[in-house]
Structures are given as structure tokens and as C-alpha cells.
Amino acid sequence: MREPFNPSPEIRATLNDLARVHRILEIEGHGDMSMGHMSYRDPEGRGMWLKRGHLALSEVQAEDFLLVTLDGEVLQGEGFRHLEWPLHAEIFKARPDVNFVGHSHAHYATVFGAGQNELAPVNNHGAWFAEHGVPRFDETSHIITTVDLGIAVARDLGAAEAILLANHGIAFTGGDVRELLLCGIFLEWSSKFQIDLESSGAKFAIPDHAESIEKHGRIYPEPAKENYWKYFNRLLDISEGREPQAI
């Protein structure tokens, strides 16, 4: 039976950040009507906090989440449980290092996913994915509405940061809320980059694998993540007509 939305102050603060992630992702091209949803592993072990349905990414506020068990039962909150809750739940089950899961239909990443090329670290943003690459789930073009499909996606995701869902969209992850945001943005940006590069017809080389992993470490250390997180939050504040936080 559903209880009212009643997170602890700590969880509520994180949900406020996660709501901001939704709104930033809308600015960065992830919006598709009211589709797309991000989630947060409940730190009290009850399951996950999942954006409720019928809202665009641009419309999500801190209170627009449901507490859902990893078996799909809604424990707290009003509103529609997105059909694709198993996508989130099965990634949380399979990946203890992941505390945040995102799903969207970002245009360029979805276009890239509908093709059969490998995403390569051909620019800085692509280096986010240098170690594991970005696998592609192409068993089906369906949305991920069943536990079996959720398990299959989590299996193909493996240890990677993100996965392309062919003919549908993407899923992406983070250990913290900042990583979730950057993972989503960089997947979209690097997809557009590679599409533009491929479209030009120019020959191109893929940087060395070991060098790309080393590059990832160099350009995305802890302070850089914090720095970029703050940047996108200032961007959001400005776009919503607020004075941004001092730098």
C-alpha cells in the first residue's frame, strides 16, 4: 500500500539534485515529450526513488519521485510508475557500484544506437567511456517493461557506464548524481560528435585504448566532476531565471 511521499531530509536533498539533473538533461537534448526518467538507489535499502510519469524532464521537481522496491512495488508517492521500472531495478541489482540510473531518448545517442558502429573515444567526452566502451542492446526494439528485459539489459551493460538501446534510447549510470549527469550528457555529445565526423566522410583514427583510459583519468578526476556539476547547475539557474551560485 502506498504511503505519502516522505523522504528523509538527506534523501530529499539528493532528490532535489536529481530533479535538477532531469531539467539539465532537457537543456542538453534528452527530452522526448514526457519520456525519460532517472532514479536513485534508496540509501535506506528500500529500493529506488524513480521519477513519476507524465512529466517532461523539464518539469521535474524534488517531490516528483516514487519510492519503488526493486520488485516494482510503489511504497511512497502519488502518480504513475513508469512502465520501464525494471530497467532501473535490474541495473541496481546487478551493479552495487551504481547508485543512479538514467534513461532517455537523447536524439543523437539514439540515432547512434540505431546504427551498428562502435562509439569510440574520438573526443574528450567520448573518453568518459574509454575503458568499457558503450555496449548496444539490440535483442529487441521494445521498451524495457519486463523483468526479463531488464535482466538482459543489465547483463549486456556489464561493467560499462552506459548502454545503447537500439531503436529506442539509452541507459546510463553514476556512482553519484554528478556522474549520472555527466554520463548522460557525454553520451549525447560524443554521439553527435562521432555522427558529425562519420557524416563528413573523412577518414579518422581511433586513439589508442590505453592512452584513452589514461586520458579519462587525467581529465575527469574528482575536482573536475565537481567543477562541471557546478557549471551545469549555474547553467540551469540562468535558464530558469535565477541568479546562479557564485563560482
Added chain:
Amino acid sequence: MREPFNPSPEIRATLNDLARVHRILEIEGHGDMSMGHMSYRDPEGRGMWLKRGHLALSEVQAEDFLLVTLDGEVLQGEGFRHLEWPLHAEIFKARPDVNFVGHSHAHYATVFGAGQNELAPVNNHGAWFAEHGVPRFDETSHIITTVDLGIAVARDLGAAEAILLANHGIAFTGGDVRELLLCGIFLEWSSKFQIDLESSGAKFAIPDHAESIEKHGRIYPEPAKENYWKYFNRLLDISEGREPQAI
């Protein structure tokens, strides 16, 4: 002889929705100066309500419609009858399930129509057209100003949701006003998606036909249509400086 514009309150409410469809389609890339027009089958059996001429999609209000018989006689309303009224009339004659017809020169859909590839359900939006595909009318590059051309387009449309008018634009349909809007938007979005995919040069597979039809049923049930309809109306309200309706 023309009467003043005098729809019943019920019809007027629908024309208000249809005016909003015009303005939303402008936001979504369907505008081409004052070209493009949508129509509504008159529920009292007198013909159709067709947007009047000389207005951009962005400028259409509830009163900017003419009541026109399916033989082209203007019964109500002031202003210019678009030359392409036969396109609407012949689709209404051929398709009793269709209550709304749209015509525009949406950029990407028109580009796609000028080529010779088949539109495929390679993303969610393309799945709207999964069952029938999107036929291409390429007998002529002319606009559809004669009854004969209207008949030919309606014939090639067959049971499909929309048709590409080669070197000219598109026509699209709906059983209700929400379907008309989504059909127009999804045709433009899926055309851009496939153009971007093809431009990249990546190999791609087309999802299985039966699976795509099943997907259509899963992602576009009645509540989803209502949900997306409300989303686009909030988008319009915000873009026109109004407070959107509560979600």
C-alpha cells in the same frame, strides 16, 4: 453563398484545439511562411472546417477556419480558401475513420519525401507508422489543387496514417485531434532521425515488422496519446507566455 463563421460550441471547442495544433506544429518545424493547413470533418455532415489562407501556422486562432463542403464550396467564414482543399476533401471521402487531415512542408519529412528511401520504424516515433508504412506520392511535384490529384493522393494513402508528397510536402491524418498532432510531429521527427542515421553512413537494421506493430500498441495506447497531447499543450502555453495547465 457564404454565411458568417458560426460553429456550434462543441465544434468551436474542437477548432480551438485544432488552432493549437497549428501553433504547436510551427514550434515543431512544420512552418513554411503561410503554407500548411489542417482540417476537421464537420460532425454535422456539412463537409470540413479548413484553416483559411494567408496565415502562418503560428498565427492560427479558433476563428480562422472556413466551413467548406467536400466539393469545395465555402459555406461559412471569411477569407481565402487554400488551393489545396481537394487534398483534404478526398481523404475525408476515402477514409471514414479519419476526422482530421493535415498538410505541411515540414523540412525533414519533405527532404525525406524527395528521396527514394522507405521510412522505417528505426525509432519510437517511427513506430507510429509501423503497420502501414508511409507511402510516397510521386506522380507529380505539383501542389494538390485539383480533385483528380486529391483522389490520386487519397488512393496512394490507402489505409496509412500519412503520405509523403514528393518534392512538395506531407499529408497526415488522425481519428481525433490528438492523433493528428502526434502523426504530424512523429513524421517530422522520424524523418530527421532516419536522415541523420543515413547521413552518418552507419549500417543499420530495420526492426521486425510484427515487433514494430506490437511496439506501436505498447507505446501509444489511449492514455499515452492523452499524456503527450497535454505535454504539447503545456509546451505551447509556455511558449506563448501563459502559465501551463497543472499536470
Added chain:
Amino acid sequence: MREPFNPSPEIRATLNDLARVHRILEIEGHGDMSMGHMSYRDPEGRGMWLKRGHLALSEVQAEDFLLVTLDGEVLQGEGFRHLEWPLHAEIFKARPDVNFVGHSHAHYATVFGAGQNELAPVNNHGAWFAEHGVPRFDETSHIITTVDLGIAVARDLGAAEAILLANHGIAFTGGDVRELLLCGIFLEWSSKFQIDLESSGAKFAIPDHAESIEKHGRIYPEPAKENYWKYFNRLLDISEGREPQAI
């Protein structure tokens, strides 16, 4: 010796329209810093009214013109005479039907001009050029600063509405100010259209020549030119924060 800017009221009204053409063309992608300039054949036979230099298209007002003879002497007005005055002068000399000449570096038309394909009437906007096509001047990549180059461009323009200046920009013409605007806009739009079509890699057919000429007559009669002219003026008014004229 230069006189102060002192056009007749009739000429001033036309220069006001021509200033608006500059500003509309900026909205439509023709701007390139302070480059690009339009001109009007002086109806009193003294030469031409040419936009003065150092202004962006977006900044041109009715008083920002010089009266220049077709030999390049400035008769009226303050400010810099664009180096490319011979482009205008020689087209006016060669084409008595032309009363307005435009030159810009509109992005897509300039890209198209740098390639070697023929612009084809593959959409409505391209049909503007159906009869004569759009020739390409590729003797040089230089800007048109000499009378000899002006003569060469006018020769290659022939009876056409516009010409591609390879590796540089475009020139376009009109019998009246409305035709100038539409010619410039349609050249940019149809170039983008064909580039997008070609980039997709799709096969495409070019509509029949005679049919395209017939189409031109059907979709661009006198009332349509007036209708589109008014549309773009409303667009400009809105973009500059004014209430547009009633439709």
C-alpha cells in the same frame, strides 16, 4: 562630390522596405558579420542606392544607403562604399528587368556554391529557379571588386534570378523588393534542402523541367508574393518587439 542623403519620399519608402529586407535576411541565415549588401536601382536614373558599409544586415535602417552611380561615384550619403559595388552596377546594366540586387554569404547557399552540383527544383522553394537554374561563377574565388569581374558575373548570370559565387557567396535579384527578398530566402532554403537530401545518400529524381516551370507559375503568382512579403514583415516586427500589422 557627395551630397547629404536626400531621397524623395517615394524612394525613401522603398529604402525602408529594402532595409527591412536586410534585417529579414539576417533572421534567415544570410548574415556574415558586416558583409552582405542589397541595392535598389534609382528610379530617377542616377544609378543605385547601395547599403553602406560596416553594418550587419541586422543593423540596416532606411537611411543607411548611398546613392552611387553605375560607375561607382558616390552622389549622396555618408559612410563606406562597399568594395563590391561593381557586382551591383554591372547586373543593373545588363538586366533592365532587375530593379533590386542582393549579395550575401548565406551559409548553405555558399556551401552549395563551393561544390559542383546543380541546384534542382527538388522542393517548392527550388521551383523559384525552375526556368533558368542557378548558374555558378567559378572563374575566381575573389570578391567582386572590379568592373571586369562585375561584367563577368553579370554575363554568367544571364537571364537567371540568382548566381552562386563559388567559394565566396551568392548574388540574387528581383524586379521588385518582394522578389528580391524571396529570391534570397529561397536560394538559401533550397540549398539547405538539397544539401540535406544529398547528405542522406538517398537516391532522388529531379522533377520534370516543364512541370517545374508550370509549378513556379502556380505557387508564386502575384498574390502569393504579396502574401509572403507580408508574412516576413510580420516575422520581423515580432522579432524586433513590435506588434505586427493585422493580417
Added chain:
Amino acid sequence: MREPFNPSPEIRATLNDLARVHRILEIEGHGDMSMGHMSYRDPEGRGMWLKRGHLALSEVQAEDFLLVTLDGEVLQGEGFRHLEWPLHAEIFKARPDVNFVGHSHAHYATVFGAGQNELAPVNNHGAWFAEHGVPRFDETSHIITTVDLGIAVARDLGAAEAILLANHGIAFTGGDVRELLLCGIFLEWSSKFQIDLESSGAKFAIPDHAESIEKHGRIYPEPAKENYWKYFNRLLDISEGREPQAI
């Protein structure tokens, strides 16, 4: 030991211009979160004034610079020294004619740099680079954080105006602040131009080398640089809500 930020009035005026360059470059597509930085050779011989870290290009004001020796010691100013200071320092050491260095991840120039084609003077903006071309540094995909890498980039830059840093970004230079701005903007614009041209699949010819050098001289003399500099400053003023300077 760091002193407080304390430039002379003359230097401060130049840093104000350089801050404006950062903000204009954001408008022109050079922004990538808080990455990208421009520098000014200290006219008093102490090293260079380098934008401090953690700021987006859009956020840079006159006081957001550090005085850094060409060996990397911060002499004046608060805040983070960008890791890539050697990129600036080694170019200043190798090129006495250069007083301003810029580095960004402008999208199209970075895409172009990730491919293997040569940038050619196929439009006016590309003619900026007509004499020397734009070399490509592809020894590594790493950012330029070491003196050795800085030396290698400066070596490959040679006498050129700019260099592509493969899989990373670009570096560009100017003798004065206006040249820095134009060099950065024209590199991005000409990269987009050539990518669009190549993507279309059209055959194209590269203008003659000597003619392109002559063209550079004709279209970019001293007064044109000043003219374009003022144009971009008006653009910035308008975009930041100020009345632009009179033309």
C-alpha cells in the same frame, strides 16, 4: 609567491577586451563547460595573463586572469591555473609575433581535427589560413599538460595561425586581440563549412593557393579587422542586454 591581481591600467584594458573575446567565443560555439582559455603575453615581460580555471567562457570578466611566467609560476591572481598552461607558454616562446593564444574545444573544428582531411580555403573564412594552412597535431589525444607536449605543439604550429589538436580541440593565435578573436571564429566557421560541404558528397575544387593568399590580403586588411572586431563587440553587448556602441 602569489601577489594579488594588479595589472596596470593599460593591461587591464586589454584583459577586458580578452574577457570579451571569451564571451564572444561562447556565443560562437567554442564553449565546453568550463574548458577553454585565452592568454595575453605580458607587455612588461613577466610572462602571460591566462584565464583562471573553473569558469565557462561565458563567465569571464576582466579580473579573471592570472599572471603566469612562461615556466608556469603564478605571480598574480587568485584561483586555479589551467593544467594546459604549457600550451600557451611554449607558443609564446616559439612565436615572438604572437601576443595572444587561444585554446578551445569548438565543436566543428574539433570534429574536423579528429578526421584526416586538410582544411582548405573553400570559403572566405578559410582564407584566413590560406598561407600556412592549419596543421594537425596528432601525436597524442591527451590534453597539453606538459612542457614537452607544449613544445611539440608549438613546433607543429610553425608559422601558422592555428593548429588542430586531434581528438581534443584547437589552438589559435593573434598578434593582437582582434586577430585572436577572428582566428578562433574563422577556424570554427570554416570547419563547419567544409564539414557541411564534404557531408553533401558534392565534388569540390580547392581554390588556387596564390589566389587564396591574395584574397586573404584583400578581405582582411587592417580596417576590416577593426570593423569585424566592433561588430562582434556590438553582438556581445546586445546579447548581454546592453545598448551596443554606436557604429
